[in-house]
Amino acid sequence: MLTSFLNESFDGAKAELYLLELPMKASLQAAHGSTTYRQLTVVSIETSAGKGWGECSALTSATYGTASAAQCFEQLRSMLPHSFAAQTYSEALTILRSNVDPLAYAAVEMAALDLALHTENISLKQWLGATKNFVKAGAVLGLPADSQSLQSQIEKTVAEGYKRIKVKITPQTDLAVFKAITTEHNNVEVHVDPNGSFERHHSDELRKLFDIGVTAIEQPFPPIDRQSAQALTTYATKHHRFVVADEAADSLASIRQIAQNEIANAISVKSSRLGGLLATQAVQQHCLSHGLAMSAGGMLESGLGRTALSVLAACDGFTLTGDVSPASRWLQKDPWQDSALIDGKIEVPDSVGITPPPDKKILNAVTKQHWAMI
Ligand SMILES: [Mg+2]
Structure with missing residues:
Protein backbone atom coordinates (compact mmCIF):
# COMPACT_ATOMS: atom_id res chain seq x y z
CA MET A 1 0.00 0.00 0.00
CA LEU A 2 2.58 2.55 1.09
CA THR A 3 4.93 1.48 -1.67
CA SER A 4 2.37 2.38 -4.32
CA PHE A 5 1.60 5.60 -2.47
CA LEU A 6 5.28 6.53 -2.44
CA ASN A 7 5.39 6.22 -6.21
CA GLU A 8 2.43 8.47 -6.71
CA SER A 9 2.82 11.87 -8.24
CA PHE A 10 3.74 14.56 -5.79
CA ASP A 11 2.08 17.31 -7.79
CA GLY A 12 0.40 19.96 -5.71
CA ALA A 13 1.47 18.59 -2.30
CA LYS A 14 1.91 21.32 0.30
CA ALA A 15 3.77 21.18 3.57
CA GLU A 16 3.41 23.21 6.75
CA LEU A 17 5.71 23.31 9.75
CA TYR A 18 4.89 24.17 13.34
CA LEU A 19 7.29 24.79 16.19
CA LEU A 20 5.22 24.25 19.31
CA GLU A 21 5.96 25.09 22.91
CA LEU A 22 4.05 22.69 25.11
CA PRO A 23 4.04 23.48 28.86
CA MET A 24 5.03 20.48 30.96
CA LYS A 25 3.44 19.44 34.24
CA ALA A 26 6.68 18.87 36.09
CA SER A 27 10.27 19.11 35.09
CA LEU A 28 11.55 15.67 34.08
CA GLN A 29 15.09 15.48 35.33
CA ALA A 30 17.45 13.04 33.59
CA ALA A 31 21.20 12.49 33.59
CA HIS A 32 21.41 14.83 30.58
CA GLY A 33 19.41 17.80 31.88
CA SER A 34 15.89 18.94 32.72
CA THR A 35 13.16 20.88 31.01
CA THR A 36 10.00 22.77 32.02
CA TYR A 37 8.43 23.02 28.57
CA ARG A 38 8.62 20.83 25.54
CA GLN A 39 9.47 22.38 22.19
CA LEU A 40 8.09 20.20 19.44
CA THR A 41 8.26 20.37 15.66
CA VAL A 42 5.34 18.93 13.72
CA VAL A 43 4.72 18.79 9.98
CA SER A 44 1.60 18.45 7.87
CA ILE A 45 1.33 17.42 4.24
CA GLU A 46 -1.79 18.32 2.31
CA THR A 47 -2.96 17.16 -1.11
CA SER A 48 -6.37 17.02 -2.76
CA ALA A 49 -6.74 13.60 -1.05
CA GLY A 50 -6.46 15.05 2.47
CA LYS A 51 -3.99 15.98 5.18
CA GLY A 52 -1.47 13.94 7.14
CA TRP A 53 0.45 14.84 10.32
CA GLY A 54 3.89 13.84 11.53
CA GLU A 55 5.78 14.51 14.76
CA CYS A 56 9.50 15.18 15.04
CA SER A 57 10.54 13.84 18.41
CA ALA A 58 13.69 16.01 18.72
CA LEU A 59 13.85 17.44 22.23
CA THR A 60 14.03 21.10 23.29
CA SER A 61 17.83 20.82 23.47
CA ALA A 62 20.09 18.86 21.16
CA THR A 63 21.23 15.65 22.85
CA TYR A 64 23.22 12.52 22.03
CA GLY A 65 24.07 13.59 18.51
CA THR A 66 20.52 14.52 17.47
CA ALA A 67 19.37 18.02 16.60
CA SER A 68 16.99 20.08 18.78
CA ALA A 69 13.32 20.68 17.91
CA ALA A 70 14.11 24.21 16.68
CA GLN A 71 17.08 22.99 14.60
CA CYS A 72 14.88 20.36 12.95
CA PHE A 73 12.30 23.06 12.19
CA GLU A 74 15.01 25.12 10.44
CA GLN A 75 16.42 22.13 8.56
CA LEU A 76 12.98 21.22 7.24
CA ARG A 77 12.16 24.83 6.37
CA SER A 78 15.21 25.06 4.17
CA MET A 79 14.96 21.55 2.64
CA LEU A 80 11.24 20.96 2.10
CA PRO A 81 10.92 23.29 -0.93
CA HIS A 82 13.79 21.41 -2.65
CA SER A 83 12.53 17.95 -1.82
CA PHE A 84 8.90 18.78 -2.66
CA ALA A 85 10.01 19.82 -6.15
CA ALA A 86 10.46 16.06 -6.79
CA GLN A 87 8.06 14.03 -8.93
CA THR A 88 7.04 11.43 -6.35
CA TYR A 89 6.89 11.04 -2.55
CA SER A 90 9.63 8.47 -2.80
CA GLU A 91 12.00 10.90 -4.54
CA ALA A 92 11.10 13.70 -2.13
CA LEU A 93 11.83 11.50 0.91
CA THR A 94 15.15 10.33 -0.59
CA ILE A 95 16.31 13.93 -1.03
CA LEU A 96 15.23 14.77 2.50
CA ARG A 97 16.84 11.69 4.10
CA SER A 98 20.35 12.69 3.12
CA ASN A 99 19.95 16.36 4.07
CA VAL A 100 18.21 16.53 7.45
CA ASP A 101 18.43 14.92 10.89
CA PRO A 102 16.79 11.44 11.06
CA LEU A 103 14.27 12.83 13.56
CA ALA A 104 13.24 15.57 11.10
CA TYR A 105 13.05 13.05 8.27
CA ALA A 106 10.90 10.69 10.37
CA ALA A 107 8.35 13.49 10.91
CA VAL A 108 7.83 13.99 7.17
CA GLU A 109 7.65 10.24 6.56
CA MET A 110 5.05 9.97 9.36
CA ALA A 111 2.95 12.73 7.76
CA ALA A 112 3.16 11.00 4.36
CA LEU A 113 2.20 7.69 5.98
CA ASP A 114 -0.71 9.26 7.90
CA LEU A 115 -1.99 10.76 4.64
CA ALA A 116 -1.55 7.45 2.79
CA LEU A 117 -3.37 5.51 5.53
CA HIS A 118 -6.26 7.98 5.51
CA THR A 119 -6.45 7.76 1.71
CA GLU A 120 -6.56 3.96 1.89
CA ASN A 121 -8.90 3.98 4.91
CA ILE A 122 -6.71 1.73 7.07
CA SER A 123 -5.21 2.10 10.54
CA LEU A 124 -1.56 2.19 11.55
CA LYS A 125 -2.29 -0.92 13.61
CA VAL A 348 -3.91 0.17 21.06
CA PRO A 349 -5.77 2.57 18.73
CA ASP A 350 -7.31 1.15 15.58
CA SER A 351 -8.75 4.30 14.02
CA VAL A 352 -7.97 5.23 10.42
CA GLY A 353 -4.52 6.72 9.85
CA ILE A 354 -2.13 7.40 12.70
CA THR A 355 -4.38 9.80 14.55
CA PRO A 356 -7.38 12.09 14.09
CA PRO A 357 -6.42 15.72 13.24
CA PRO A 358 -5.29 18.08 16.04
CA ASP A 359 -7.53 20.50 17.95
CA LYS A 360 -7.01 23.72 15.95
CA LYS A 361 -7.57 26.04 18.94
CA ILE A 362 -4.95 24.35 21.10
CA LEU A 363 -2.58 24.05 18.14
CA ASN A 364 -2.77 27.81 17.52
CA ALA A 365 -2.34 28.59 21.21
CA VAL A 366 0.92 26.61 21.51
CA THR A 367 2.42 27.48 18.09
CA LYS A 368 5.53 29.65 18.44
CA GLN A 369 6.56 29.55 14.79
CA HIS A 370 4.66 28.54 11.67
CA TRP A 371 5.84 28.11 8.11
CA ALA A 372 3.82 27.19 5.06
CA MET A 373 5.22 26.20 1.70
CA ILE A 374 3.98 28.59 -0.97
MG1 LIG B 1 16.80 5.81 27.72
Whole structure:
Protein backbone atom coordinates (compact mmCIF):
# COMPACT_ATOMS: atom_id res chain seq x y z
CA MET A 1 0.00 0.00 0.00
CA LEU A 2 2.58 2.55 1.09
CA THR A 3 4.93 1.48 -1.67
CA SER A 4 2.37 2.38 -4.32
CA PHE A 5 1.60 5.60 -2.47
CA LEU A 6 5.28 6.53 -2.44
CA ASN A 7 5.39 6.22 -6.21
CA GLU A 8 2.43 8.47 -6.71
CA SER A 9 2.82 11.87 -8.24
CA PHE A 10 3.74 14.56 -5.79
CA ASP A 11 2.08 17.31 -7.79
CA GLY A 12 0.40 19.96 -5.71
CA ALA A 13 1.47 18.59 -2.30
CA LYS A 14 1.91 21.32 0.30
CA ALA A 15 3.77 21.18 3.57
CA GLU A 16 3.41 23.21 6.75
CA LEU A 17 5.71 23.31 9.75
CA TYR A 18 4.89 24.17 13.34
CA LEU A 19 7.29 24.79 16.19
CA LEU A 20 5.22 24.25 19.31
CA GLU A 21 5.96 25.09 22.91
CA LEU A 22 4.05 22.69 25.11
CA PRO A 23 4.04 23.48 28.86
CA MET A 24 5.03 20.48 30.96
CA LYS A 25 3.44 19.44 34.24
CA ALA A 26 6.68 18.87 36.09
CA SER A 27 10.27 19.11 35.09
CA LEU A 28 11.55 15.67 34.08
CA GLN A 29 15.09 15.48 35.33
CA ALA A 30 17.45 13.04 33.59
CA ALA A 31 21.20 12.49 33.59
CA HIS A 32 21.41 14.83 30.58
CA GLY A 33 19.41 17.80 31.88
CA SER A 34 15.89 18.94 32.72
CA THR A 35 13.16 20.88 31.01
CA THR A 36 10.00 22.77 32.02
CA TYR A 37 8.43 23.02 28.57
CA ARG A 38 8.62 20.83 25.54
CA GLN A 39 9.47 22.38 22.19
CA LEU A 40 8.09 20.20 19.44
CA THR A 41 8.26 20.37 15.66
CA VAL A 42 5.34 18.93 13.72
CA VAL A 43 4.72 18.79 9.98
CA SER A 44 1.60 18.45 7.87
CA ILE A 45 1.33 17.42 4.24
CA GLU A 46 -1.79 18.32 2.31
CA THR A 47 -2.96 17.16 -1.11
CA SER A 48 -6.37 17.02 -2.76
CA ALA A 49 -6.74 13.60 -1.05
CA GLY A 50 -6.46 15.05 2.47
CA LYS A 51 -3.99 15.98 5.18
CA GLY A 52 -1.47 13.94 7.14
CA TRP A 53 0.45 14.84 10.32
CA GLY A 54 3.89 13.84 11.53
CA GLU A 55 5.78 14.51 14.76
CA CYS A 56 9.50 15.18 15.04
CA SER A 57 10.54 13.84 18.41
CA ALA A 58 13.69 16.01 18.72
CA LEU A 59 13.85 17.44 22.23
CA THR A 60 14.03 21.10 23.29
CA SER A 61 17.83 20.82 23.47
CA ALA A 62 20.09 18.86 21.16
CA THR A 63 21.23 15.65 22.85
CA TYR A 64 23.22 12.52 22.03
CA GLY A 65 24.07 13.59 18.51
CA THR A 66 20.52 14.52 17.47
CA ALA A 67 19.37 18.02 16.60
CA SER A 68 16.99 20.08 18.78
CA ALA A 69 13.32 20.68 17.91
CA ALA A 70 14.11 24.21 16.68
CA GLN A 71 17.08 22.99 14.60
CA CYS A 72 14.88 20.36 12.95
CA PHE A 73 12.30 23.06 12.19
CA GLU A 74 15.01 25.12 10.44
CA GLN A 75 16.42 22.13 8.56
CA LEU A 76 12.98 21.22 7.24
CA ARG A 77 12.16 24.83 6.37
CA SER A 78 15.21 25.06 4.17
CA MET A 79 14.96 21.55 2.64
CA LEU A 80 11.24 20.96 2.10
CA PRO A 81 10.92 23.29 -0.93
CA HIS A 82 13.79 21.41 -2.65
CA SER A 83 12.53 17.95 -1.82
CA PHE A 84 8.90 18.78 -2.66
CA ALA A 85 10.01 19.82 -6.15
CA ALA A 86 10.46 16.06 -6.79
CA GLN A 87 8.06 14.03 -8.93
CA THR A 88 7.04 11.43 -6.35
CA TYR A 89 6.89 11.04 -2.55
CA SER A 90 9.63 8.47 -2.80
CA GLU A 91 12.00 10.90 -4.54
CA ALA A 92 11.10 13.70 -2.13
CA LEU A 93 11.83 11.50 0.91
CA THR A 94 15.15 10.33 -0.59
CA ILE A 95 16.31 13.93 -1.03
CA LEU A 96 15.23 14.77 2.50
CA ARG A 97 16.84 11.69 4.10
CA SER A 98 20.35 12.69 3.12
CA ASN A 99 19.95 16.36 4.07
CA VAL A 100 18.21 16.53 7.45
CA ASP A 101 18.43 14.92 10.89
CA PRO A 102 16.79 11.44 11.06
CA LEU A 103 14.27 12.83 13.56
CA ALA A 104 13.24 15.57 11.10
CA TYR A 105 13.05 13.05 8.27
CA ALA A 106 10.90 10.69 10.37
CA ALA A 107 8.35 13.49 10.91
CA VAL A 108 7.83 13.99 7.17
CA GLU A 109 7.65 10.24 6.56
CA MET A 110 5.05 9.97 9.36
CA ALA A 111 2.95 12.73 7.76
CA ALA A 112 3.16 11.00 4.36
CA LEU A 113 2.20 7.69 5.98
CA ASP A 114 -0.71 9.26 7.90
CA LEU A 115 -1.99 10.76 4.64
CA ALA A 116 -1.55 7.45 2.79
CA LEU A 117 -3.37 5.51 5.53
CA HIS A 118 -6.26 7.98 5.51
CA THR A 119 -6.45 7.76 1.71
CA GLU A 120 -6.56 3.96 1.89
CA ASN A 121 -8.90 3.98 4.91
CA ILE A 122 -6.71 1.73 7.07
CA SER A 123 -5.21 2.10 10.54
CA LEU A 124 -1.56 2.19 11.55
CA LYS A 125 -2.29 -0.92 13.61
CA GLN A 126 -3.34 -2.83 10.50
CA TRP A 127 -0.43 -1.49 8.46
CA LEU A 128 2.21 -2.44 11.07
CA GLY A 129 0.52 -5.79 11.70
CA ALA A 130 0.27 -5.11 15.43
CA THR A 131 -1.23 -8.14 17.14
CA LYS A 132 -2.22 -6.94 20.61
CA ASN A 133 -5.25 -4.84 21.54
CA PHE A 134 -3.73 -3.65 24.82
CA VAL A 135 -0.15 -3.07 25.92
CA LYS A 136 1.21 -2.83 29.45
CA ALA A 137 1.83 0.81 30.35
CA GLY A 138 5.24 2.00 31.50
CA ALA A 139 5.95 5.19 33.44
CA VAL A 140 9.26 7.04 33.46
CA LEU A 141 10.34 8.88 36.61
CA GLY A 142 12.89 11.69 36.50
CA LEU A 143 16.06 11.71 38.60
CA PRO A 144 14.98 11.43 42.23
CA ALA A 145 16.06 14.23 44.59
CA ASP A 146 16.56 11.63 47.35
CA SER A 147 15.47 8.12 48.34
CA GLN A 148 12.41 9.33 50.20
CA SER A 149 11.06 11.34 47.26
CA LEU A 150 11.73 8.39 44.94
CA GLN A 151 9.76 6.07 47.20
CA SER A 152 6.80 8.47 47.41
CA GLN A 153 6.86 9.00 43.63
CA ILE A 154 6.80 5.24 43.14
CA GLU A 155 3.85 4.84 45.55
CA LYS A 156 1.94 7.48 43.59
CA THR A 157 2.75 5.93 40.20
CA VAL A 158 1.82 2.41 41.34
CA ALA A 159 -1.45 3.83 42.73
CA GLU A 160 -2.16 5.27 39.24
CA GLY A 161 -2.02 1.69 37.98
CA TYR A 162 1.43 1.43 36.38
CA LYS A 163 2.95 -2.05 36.52
CA ARG A 164 6.28 -0.95 35.06
CA ILE A 165 8.33 1.94 36.33
CA LYS A 166 11.58 3.20 34.85
CA VAL A 167 13.69 5.43 37.04
CA LYS A 168 16.39 7.76 35.74
CA ILE A 169 19.56 7.31 37.79
CA THR A 170 23.14 8.57 37.94
CA PRO A 171 26.18 7.23 39.84
CA GLN A 172 25.12 9.62 42.65
CA THR A 173 21.75 7.89 43.15
CA ASP A 174 21.49 5.78 46.30
CA LEU A 175 20.94 2.39 44.67
CA ALA A 176 20.18 0.73 48.03
CA VAL A 177 16.65 2.16 47.82
CA PHE A 178 15.80 -0.25 44.97
CA LYS A 179 15.94 -3.21 47.36
CA ALA A 180 13.03 -1.75 49.35
CA ILE A 181 11.15 -0.89 46.13
CA THR A 182 11.42 -4.32 44.50
CA THR A 183 10.52 -6.05 47.78
CA GLU A 184 7.51 -3.87 48.48
CA HIS A 185 6.22 -3.87 44.90
CA ASN A 186 7.10 -7.38 43.74
CA ASN A 187 4.39 -7.30 41.05
CA VAL A 188 5.88 -4.15 39.47
CA GLU A 189 8.55 -4.35 36.77
CA VAL A 190 11.34 -1.96 37.81
CA HIS A 191 13.75 -0.60 35.18
CA VAL A 192 16.51 1.96 35.62
CA ASP A 193 17.99 4.29 33.01
CA PRO A 194 21.39 5.87 33.68
CA ASN A 195 21.55 7.35 30.14
CA GLY A 196 25.11 6.06 29.78
CA SER A 197 26.38 7.81 32.93
CA PHE A 198 28.02 4.81 34.67
CA GLU A 199 31.62 3.68 34.31
CA ARG A 200 33.35 0.33 34.42
CA HIS A 201 34.11 0.54 38.16
CA HIS A 202 30.34 0.68 38.82
CA SER A 203 29.77 -2.78 37.27
CA ASP A 204 29.38 -4.57 40.63
CA GLU A 205 26.71 -2.11 41.77
CA LEU A 206 24.80 -2.63 38.52
CA ARG A 207 24.95 -6.41 38.83
CA LYS A 208 23.56 -6.02 42.35
CA LEU A 209 20.56 -4.17 40.92
CA PHE A 210 19.72 -7.27 38.89
CA ASP A 211 20.19 -9.46 42.00
CA ILE A 212 17.63 -7.46 44.00
CA GLY A 213 15.00 -7.74 41.26
CA VAL A 214 15.50 -4.84 38.85
CA THR A 215 14.39 -6.22 35.48
CA ALA A 216 16.26 -3.98 33.05
CA ILE A 217 19.11 -1.47 32.97
CA GLU A 218 18.90 0.85 30.00
CA GLN A 219 22.16 2.16 28.50
CA PRO A 220 24.27 1.68 31.64
CA PHE A 221 27.54 2.78 30.07
CA PRO A 222 28.41 5.28 27.34
CA PRO A 223 28.02 3.63 23.89
CA ILE A 224 31.80 3.63 23.48
CA ASP A 225 32.40 1.32 26.48
CA ARG A 226 31.59 -2.00 24.83
CA GLN A 227 33.60 -4.18 27.18
CA SER A 228 31.65 -3.21 30.31
CA ALA A 229 28.35 -3.55 28.44
CA GLN A 230 29.32 -7.00 27.18
CA ALA A 231 30.19 -8.30 30.66
CA LEU A 232 26.96 -6.94 32.16
CA THR A 233 24.92 -8.41 29.27
CA THR A 234 26.39 -11.88 29.84
CA TYR A 235 25.37 -11.61 33.49
CA ALA A 236 21.90 -10.28 32.61
CA THR A 237 21.17 -13.03 30.08
CA LYS A 238 22.21 -15.71 32.58
CA HIS A 239 19.82 -14.28 35.17
CA HIS A 240 16.92 -13.52 32.79
CA ARG A 241 17.43 -9.79 33.04
CA PHE A 242 17.93 -7.13 30.36
CA VAL A 243 20.62 -4.70 29.34
CA VAL A 244 18.81 -2.38 26.98
CA ALA A 245 20.71 -0.42 24.34
CA ASP A 246 19.19 3.01 23.87
CA GLU A 247 21.61 5.81 22.93
CA ALA A 248 23.84 3.15 21.27
CA ALA A 249 20.94 1.85 19.13
CA ASP A 250 20.62 4.73 16.70
CA SER A 251 20.60 2.85 13.37
CA LEU A 252 20.16 -0.60 11.86
CA ALA A 253 23.96 -0.73 11.42
CA SER A 254 24.59 -0.04 15.11
CA ILE A 255 21.93 -2.58 16.13
CA ARG A 256 23.68 -5.19 13.94
CA GLN A 257 26.90 -4.43 15.86
CA ILE A 258 25.09 -4.70 19.20
CA ALA A 259 23.77 -8.16 18.27
CA GLN A 260 27.15 -9.30 16.96
CA ASN A 261 29.16 -8.08 19.96
CA GLU A 262 26.45 -9.02 22.49
CA ILE A 263 26.67 -5.67 24.25
CA ALA A 264 22.94 -5.67 25.04
CA ASN A 265 20.17 -8.26 24.94
CA ALA A 266 17.38 -5.76 24.32
CA ILE A 267 16.88 -2.63 22.23
CA SER A 268 14.94 0.52 23.03
CA VAL A 269 13.35 1.04 19.62
CA LYS A 270 12.80 4.71 18.87
CA SER A 271 11.35 4.83 15.40
CA SER A 272 12.07 8.53 14.94
CA ARG A 273 15.75 8.14 15.75
CA LEU A 274 15.95 5.18 13.38
CA GLY A 275 14.64 7.44 10.61
CA GLY A 276 10.96 6.53 10.53
CA LEU A 277 8.56 3.63 10.70
CA LEU A 278 9.79 2.03 7.44
CA ALA A 279 13.36 1.80 8.80
CA THR A 280 11.93 0.54 12.09
CA GLN A 281 10.32 -2.44 10.36
CA ALA A 282 13.78 -3.57 9.17
CA VAL A 283 15.12 -3.16 12.72
CA GLN A 284 12.20 -5.20 14.08
CA GLN A 285 12.99 -8.06 11.69
CA HIS A 286 16.67 -7.97 12.65
CA CYS A 287 15.90 -8.02 16.38
CA LEU A 288 13.41 -10.89 15.93
CA SER A 289 15.91 -13.00 14.02
CA HIS A 290 18.81 -12.27 16.42
CA GLY A 291 16.99 -12.83 19.70
CA LEU A 292 17.07 -9.22 20.85
CA ALA A 293 14.05 -8.24 22.94
CA MET A 294 12.48 -4.89 22.03
CA SER A 295 10.98 -2.11 24.07
CA ALA A 296 9.14 0.89 22.56
CA GLY A 297 11.23 3.89 23.60
CA GLY A 298 9.60 7.24 24.32
CA MET A 299 10.86 10.76 23.58
CA LEU A 300 8.32 12.83 25.58
CA GLU A 301 5.99 12.86 22.58
CA SER A 302 2.63 14.57 22.21
CA GLY A 303 -0.51 12.48 21.74
CA LEU A 304 0.41 12.14 18.05
CA GLY A 305 3.76 10.44 18.68
CA ARG A 306 2.33 8.52 21.63
CA THR A 307 -0.30 6.90 19.39
CA ALA A 308 2.40 5.62 17.03
CA LEU A 309 4.41 4.44 20.06
CA SER A 310 1.56 2.39 21.53
CA VAL A 311 0.93 0.72 18.15
CA LEU A 312 4.63 -0.12 17.84
CA ALA A 313 4.61 -1.61 21.36
CA ALA A 314 1.81 -3.95 20.22
CA CYS A 315 3.97 -5.48 17.45
CA ASP A 316 5.73 -8.87 17.52
CA GLY A 317 8.96 -8.98 19.51
CA PHE A 318 8.17 -6.02 21.79
CA THR A 319 8.32 -8.26 24.83
CA LEU A 320 9.87 -5.78 27.22
CA THR A 321 7.43 -3.15 28.51
CA GLY A 322 8.12 0.19 26.83
CA ASP A 323 7.66 3.86 27.75
CA VAL A 324 4.00 3.62 26.86
CA SER A 325 1.99 6.13 28.87
CA PRO A 326 -0.39 8.98 28.03
CA ALA A 327 1.28 12.27 27.01
CA SER A 328 -0.82 13.93 29.73
CA ARG A 329 1.65 12.48 32.24
CA TRP A 330 3.93 15.40 31.36
CA LEU A 331 2.04 17.76 29.06
CA GLN A 332 -0.39 20.38 30.34
CA LYS A 333 -1.65 21.14 26.84
CA ASP A 334 -1.69 18.84 23.82
CA PRO A 335 -3.40 19.45 20.46
CA TRP A 336 -3.71 15.70 19.79
CA GLN A 337 -5.98 13.04 21.16
CA ASP A 338 -4.18 11.22 23.95
CA SER A 339 -4.12 7.56 24.89
CA ALA A 340 -5.86 6.51 28.10
CA LEU A 341 -4.50 4.43 30.97
CA ILE A 342 -6.94 1.68 31.94
CA ASP A 343 -5.95 -0.81 34.66
CA GLY A 344 -2.26 -0.33 33.96
CA LYS A 345 -2.75 -0.83 30.23
CA ILE A 346 -3.05 1.33 27.13
CA GLU A 347 -5.59 0.45 24.46
CA VAL A 348 -3.91 0.17 21.06
CA PRO A 349 -5.77 2.57 18.73
CA ASP A 350 -7.31 1.15 15.58
CA SER A 351 -8.75 4.30 14.02
CA VAL A 352 -7.97 5.23 10.42
CA GLY A 353 -4.52 6.72 9.85
CA ILE A 354 -2.13 7.40 12.70
CA THR A 355 -4.38 9.80 14.55
CA PRO A 356 -7.38 12.09 14.09
CA PRO A 357 -6.42 15.72 13.24
CA PRO A 358 -5.29 18.08 16.04
CA ASP A 359 -7.53 20.50 17.95
CA LYS A 360 -7.01 23.72 15.95
CA LYS A 361 -7.57 26.04 18.94
CA ILE A 362 -4.95 24.35 21.10
CA LEU A 363 -2.58 24.05 18.14
CA ASN A 364 -2.77 27.81 17.52
CA ALA A 365 -2.34 28.59 21.21
CA VAL A 366 0.92 26.61 21.51
CA THR A 367 2.42 27.48 18.09
CA LYS A 368 5.53 29.65 18.44
CA GLN A 369 6.56 29.55 14.79
CA HIS A 370 4.66 28.54 11.67
CA TRP A 371 5.84 28.11 8.11
CA ALA A 372 3.82 27.19 5.06
CA MET A 373 5.22 26.20 1.70
CA ILE A 374 3.98 28.59 -0.97
MG1 LIG B 1 16.80 5.81 27.72
